[in-house]
Amino acid sequence: MAGVGTAQLRPSDEVLLQVTDLYVEHSAGRRRTVRAVSGVSFDVACGETLGLVGESGCGKSSTARAVLQLPRPTSGTVTLDGTDLTTLRGEELRRVRSSLQMIFQDPLASLNPRRRVADIVREGLDIWPDHRCLDADDGGTPAPAADRVRAVLDSVGMDLDEIGGRRPHEFSGGQAQRICIARALMLDPQVLICDEPVSALDVSIQAQILNLLEDLKGLYGLTMLFIAHDLAVVKSVSDRVCVMYLGRICEIGPTEAIFDRPAHPYTDALLASVPQIDAGPAVAGDVLTGDPPSPFDAPTGCRFRTRCPRATERCAEQVPELSEVSAGRFVACHFPLTDEPAHPADDDAAVGHSTTPTSP
Amino acid sequence: MNDPHEIPTLVVEDLCTSFATERGPLQAVDGVSFTLRRGRTLGVVGESGSGKSATARSIMNLLPPGTSATTGRVLLDGRDVRSLSRAESRHVWGVEAAMVFQNPMTSLNPVIPVGRQIGEGLRYHRKLSRAAAGRRARELLEQVGIADPERRLAEYPHQLSGGMRQRVMIAVALACDPKLLIADEPTTALDVTVQKQILDLLDRLRQQRRMAMVLITHDLSVVAGRTDDVIVMYAGRVVEQAPTRQLFSAMRHPYTQALFESIPKVTQPSHTRLRIIQGRPPDLAALGPGCAFAPRCAHAQPRCCRETPPLSGSEGADARHACFYPAGTTVGEAALAANRAAGRTAAGLALAAGAAAGADVA
Numbered sequence: 001m002a003g004v005g006t007a008q009l010r011p012s013d014e015v016l017l018q019v020t021d022l023y024v025e026h027s028a029g030r031r032r033t034v035r036a037v038s039g040v041s042f043d044v045a046c047g048e049t050l051g052l053v054g055e056s057g058c059g060k061s062s063t064a065r066a067v068l069q070l071p072r073p074t075s076g077t078v079t080l081d082g083t084d085l086t087t088l089r090g091e092e093l094r095r096v097r098s099s100l101q102m103i104f105q106d107p108l109a110s111l112n113p114r115r116r117v118a119d120i121v122r123e124g125l126d127i128w129p130d131h132r133c134l135d136a137d138d139g140g141t142p143a144p145a146a147d148r149v150r151a152v153l154d155s156v157g158m159d160l161d162e163i164g165g166r167r168p169h170e171f172s173g174g175q176a177q178r179i180c181i182a183r184a185l186m187l188d189p190q191v192l193i194c195d196e197p198v199s200a201l202d203v204s205i206q207a208q209i210l211n212l213l214e215d216l217k218g219l220y221g222l223t224m225l226f227i228a229h230d231l232a233v234v235k236s237v238s239d240r241v242c243v244m245y246l247g248r249i250c251e252i253g254p255t256e257a258i259f260d261r262p263a264h265p266y267t268d269a270l271l272a273s274v275p276q277i278d279a280g281p282a283v284a285g286d287v288l289t290g291d292p293p294s295p296f297d298a299p300t301g302c303r304f305r306t307r308c309p310r311a312t313e314r315c316a317e318q319v320p321e322l323s324e325v326s327a328g329r330f331v332a333c334h335f336p337l338t339d340e341p342a343h344p345a346d347d348d349a350a351v352g353h354s355t356t357p358t359s360p
Numbered sequence: 361m362n363d364p365h366e367i368p369t370l371v372v373e374d375l376c377t378s379f380a381t382e383r384g385p386l387q388a389v390d391g392v393s394f395t396l397r398r399g400r401t402l403g404v405v406g407e408s409g410s411g412k413s414a415t416a417r418s419i420m421n422l423l424p425p426g427t428s429a430t431t432g433r434v435l436l437d438g439r440d441v442r443s444l445s446r447a448e449s450r451h452v453w454g455v456e457a458a459m460v461f462q463n464p465m466t467s468l469n470p471v472i473p474v475g476r477q478i479g480e481g482l483r484y485h486r487k488l489s490r491a492a493a494g495r496r497a498r499e500l501l502e503q504v505g506i507a508d509p510e511r512r513l514a515e516y517p518h519q520l521s522g523g524m525r526q527r528v529m530i531a532v533a534l535a536c537d538p539k540l541l542i543a544d545e546p547t548t549a550l551d552v553t554v555q556k557q558i559l560d561l562l563d564r565l566r567q568q569r570r571m572a573m574v575l576i577t578h579d580l581s582v583v584a585g586r587t588d589d590v591i592v593m594y595a596g597r598v599v600e601q602a603p604t605r606q607l608f609s610a611m612r613h614p615y616t617q618a619l620f621e622s623i624p625k626v627t628q629p630s631h632t633r634l635r636i637i638q639g640r641p642p643d644l645a646a647l648g649p650g651c652a653f654a655p656r657c658a659h660a661q662p663r664c665c666r667e668t669p670p671l672s673g674s675e676g677a678d679a680r681h682a683c684f685y686p687a688g689t690t691v692g693e694a695a696l697a698a699n700r701a702a703g704r705t706a707a708g709l710a711l712a713a714g715a716a717a718g719a720d721v722a
Contacts, residue, residue, distance in 0.1 A: 055551035056522075172640055202407040203578060204637035207622035211634055229551065236624035236632060255630040273556040274626055275581040277608060282585030284560045288553045290507075291521040 004039035005321035008252050008330035012079065015043040016223050017067070017191055022076035024062045024247075034295050036062035037073070038247040041322075044191070049217065049224040051238030051255065053231060055270075057292055059247040060227045064193050067225065068100055069093060081190065098128050101184035105196035107176035111168040117179055118164030122149050124186040148186070155219060156182045156212060174205035181212065185220060193225045198233060210236060231274050235259055240328075243267045246292055246303040249322060253329030263331040263338060266304050302334070310335045367438040369539050369572035370396040370419070370457075375432035377411075377418045383645045388414040390596040391671075392432075394589075398539070399570040401563075403587035403604065405580055407619075409641050411596035412576050416542050419574075420459050421449065437539060455485050458533035462545035464525035468517040474528045475501075475513030481535045500531040505561055523554035527561065534565065541566070542574040547582070559586055580620055584608055589678070592616045595642045595652035598671055602679035612679070612686040614659045638709055651683070659685040659695045660705040 004021075012018055024037035037059040044050045052060040066073035069085055078085045085096060104110045111120055125145045150160040156178040168176055177197060184192060194213065198206040214237060216222060228234045234241060235255055242252040243264065250264040262268040272287045288307050293299055302320050305311035314334055322330040325338055377389040389411045396402045406412040417423050418430045421441070434442050441452055461467045469477060478500055479493030488496065494513070501509035504527040517525055526546060533541060543562060547555035563586060566573045575587055583590050583604065590607050592600040592615065600613040611617040621635040639656040651657070654664040663684055673680035685695035699705045 055553065174640060202641065203580075203619060204407060204622050205640065207624070207634040207636045210624065211636055214631065214633075230624075231552070232624040232626045232628075235626055235630050236628065236634065238630060259626060259630075269553060271626065273553045275556070275559075275579070275585055276627065277581045277584040277620070277623075277625065278627065282559065282563070284563060287556060289557070291523050291554065 004041075004248065004319055005323070005332065006041045007324060008249075008322050009041055009043050010045070012043075012082075014045060016046040016048075016081055017225070018043040018077075018079040019063070019067060020077045020079075022063065022066055022078070023074040024059070024066050025074045028296070032296055035247055035298055036295060037066065038298070040076075040244070040247070040249055042242050042249070042252060044223055044225060046223055047217075047221055048239045049226055049237055051234035051241040052225065052227045052244060053229065053234045053241060053270075054244035055229060055292060057246065057295060058244040059295075060244055061195055062247075063244070064102070064195050064225060064227055067191075067193065068097065068102060098124070098187045099190040100193065101187065101189035101191075102193040102195065103177070103180045103184050103197050106200050107173055107180045108168055108171075110180055111176060113168050116165055116167055118149060118160060120168075121153060121179065121183050121186060122146075124183065125149070128187055152182045152185050155185070155216060158182065172205075173201050174208060177201065177209055178212070181209075181216070185216065188220070189222070191223045191225060193227075195227045196229065197226075199228065199230065206233070213237060231259075231270065243270070246295060246298055248303055249332060250304065251329070251331040251333075252322070253326075257326070257329055261337075263325050263329065263336040264304075264333050265308050265310050265335075265337060268337055269307075302332075366398065368395045368397045368435075369437060370394075370574075371433070371435040371438075372415075372419060373433040373435075375415065375418055375430070375434065377414050377423065377428055377430045380427050380429075381645060386645045387647070388596050388644065389418055389430075392591075392593075392598055394591060394598075394601065396540075396572045396574065396589075398572055399566070400589070401566060401573040401575055401587040403583035403590040404574060404576045404593060405578065405583050405590060405619075406593035407578055407641055409595070409644060410593040412578075412593050413544055414596075415593070416459065416544050416574065416576055420457060420542060421453055422459075451485055454481060454533075454538075455536040456538055457540040457542065458536070458538040460526070460529050460533050460541065460543045460546045462548050464522070464529045464549075465517060467529055468525060468532075470517055473514050473516055474520070478513075478528065478531050478535055481532070485536050496535070497531070500535060501528070503534075503565070504528070504531045505557070506531075522550055523557060526550060526554075526558050530558075530561065530565070534569075537569065538571065540572045540574070542576070544576045545578070546575075548577070548579075555582075580623060581625075592619075595644060595647060597652065597668075597682065599653065599683070600679075600681040601671065602681075606677070606679050610679075610688055612681040612688060612692075613653075613683050614657045614685075614687050614692075615653045616681075617687050618656075618658075654705075654707045655709060657707070658699060658705060658709070658711055659683070659687070659692055660699070660707040660709065661685055661695050662706045665707055 006020055020041045022037055022040045026034045028034050040063055054060050067078050072086060083096060088096060122145055125148060153160050158178055198209050201209060226237055238255045240253060241255045241258050243250040245266050250266045262271055269287045290307055293306055299306050301317050302315040305315040320332040320334050322332045325331050325336055373393050375389055375392040378385045378387045392415050404412045419434050433440055436457055475494060475497045478497035482488045482493040482496055497513060498509050501512055506512050506524060506527055547558050550558060577583060587604050590602060590604050591598050594615050600616045611620060618637045622637055624634060637656055642652045650665040650667060651669055654660040669682045669684050671680050671682040685692040700711055704710050
């Protein structure tokens with residue numbers, strides 16, 4: 001995995017957001033460099049949800065922040081609606097940023113505890129007053145800011161009169177996340193970036209927020225970049241999924257196809273690790289052994305090879321490029337798990353040791 | 361299998377724990393009872409504030425005496441451990457009953473090498489020499505699957521990865537060969553591939569040592585494949601208790617059912633509409649009369665708002681639930697149908713046609 005290449009990109013006039021050859025590197029002192037993201041390319045079409053999934057340290061959050069230019073990526077381009085954000089400076093960048101909004105994992109930590117909810121949600125409008133129109137085509141008389149605040153809070157299931165005067169600590173995690181979502185929607189963003197938006201929430205609240213995001217996507221025609229480590233959560237909201245490992249893309253493609261038939265050994269292992277309710281007693285066996293290597297000294301070649309059951313010498317020498325295995329599906333692996341009937345034994349060898357049942 | 365005359369490893373009878381807060385007493389655990397036999401695993405499932413961790417800490421005697429009050433009986437191998445003297449109890453906690461916590465970084469001492477932390481209990485309780493404790497620590501590290509244990513013994517917690525730290529915590533817990541291991545969200549802070557490794561490890565060690573294990577988690581899917589019995593908690597009370605297989609084939613309590621249906625599953629198609637549980641978790645300091653789940657429950661009837669349903673079983677089997685109108689029974693389905701027809705429940709919850717139907721697919 002851990003592949004590079006841009007074969008997976010669609011023509012740039014069909015997509016809203018395009019990220020090409022993104023590198024994010026941080027200096028960590030003593031001349032060491034953390035390579036958080038290394039050569040990642042993907043695109044998101046208008047109205048589409050792309051799920052970014054992977055374990056901690058795989059670079060999914062770094063990728064999201066690089067899209068927002070927070071901080072600016074080490075190299076690579078981020079193109080939003082034809083504008084390359086990495087070349088913008090100062091006022092130009094500030095102007096573009098209002099159309100990219102983000103919601104974070106810990107909603108209470110991302111709301112200013114000293115301000116009232118109505119002010120928090122309205123702040124974007126105070127800075128960008130021309131976003132007051134609810135619909136661009138309703139003639140142009142800007143609606144009062146309070147109406148816009150009311151409408152947006154209403155769409156996330158909250159009532160301005162009831163909660164507008166309260167402060168963040170009075171809310172539970174789920175409600176605070178609704179406020180964060182309302183704040184993000186205030187300026188009619190073109191792209192909403194959700195970084196683990198439900199992982200800090202209780203199970204029963206998680207479903208409320210996921211359903212809400214799906215509703216809002218329909219209502220506002222949102223394009224979303226959705227980051228989560230929970231595969232089931234990613235599957236439930238995404239149209240396409242991008243699986244990352246140690247700063248590189250393993251595979252990218254339509255959600256159903258990837259979950260039904262993972263082509264990259266890492267995706268396969270990840271899916272096999274998810275505990276499943278209807279699968280009976282858990283089957284012991286190390287799907288993957290050990291921990292991911294440190295991003296300080298990522299393995300040469302394919303970065304997954306140190307934990308991959310299929311790795312060969314070639315994987316150490318050559319970085320696999322993303323290549324199309326079926327319509328719209330791209331995999332960065334020299335030995336992808338495709339169903340070649342000629343080598344059924346290969347597939348067994350790759351996953352076989354994980355299917356040996358132990359006595360219950 | 362199990363000899364029915366064998367003394368159960370852990371018996372908990374009517375455990376109640378309350379905390380003193382500024383807003384008055386808060387009943388975190390309210391009448392929890394269960395029995396756990398040797399070699400078996402009990403799953404305890406609930407959301408935050410359900411009392412699952414408070415139950416574990418009450419059993420382990422880990423709550424601060426000043427601000428909390430616990431009543432009820434805890435029998436470890438037939439011995440009432442809540443009435444032991446301080447001197448006696450010193451060799452019970454951490455020795456016969458041990459615990460693994462969610463966050464290994466805050467449970468390990470950052471300035472002591474892990475080898476010494478593993479050996480500490482052995483030196484104190486088992487009076488082993490420093491060398492003997494060191495040798496045993498090395499064996500334990502091997503047993504929990506840490507490669508190159510010799511080198512790791514001398515390392516500090518920050519030098520280990522999250523998964524390795526949790527393995528070290530397990531080694532610390534197992535050092536004195538406990539009969540009971542309580543694991544409180546042992547994998548919640550870990551990545552999914554590491555989670556599987558740790559759960560496999562706990563399973564293997566439990567089998568090898570024939571320990572009794574309590575696995576506390578918010579994740580129903582973790583419980584599904586890894587436990588023999590399950591208790592589901594809500595607002596400090598057990599709302600459903602059943603052998604795992606039976607629970608997943610027939611969920612009786614509307615909360616268990618709603619919780620299960622609200623979880624996104626990898627086997628569902630993308631963009632499946634999730635069933636949601638209306639409202640929010642109860643405020644334990646301001647619980648009214650009646651069933652704590654009634655305000656969020658689609659089955660709620662007037663009786664639910666007045667009386668607290670006891671935990672009881674009908675089929676003469678091991679499965680029990682605390683609900684007057686359980687799912688999958690005639691009275692329960694009738695209650696649900698009546699609420700749907702009225703558009704609202706007795707507790708005032710509006711039932712939208714779609715929300716109540718549950719499996720409506722977008």
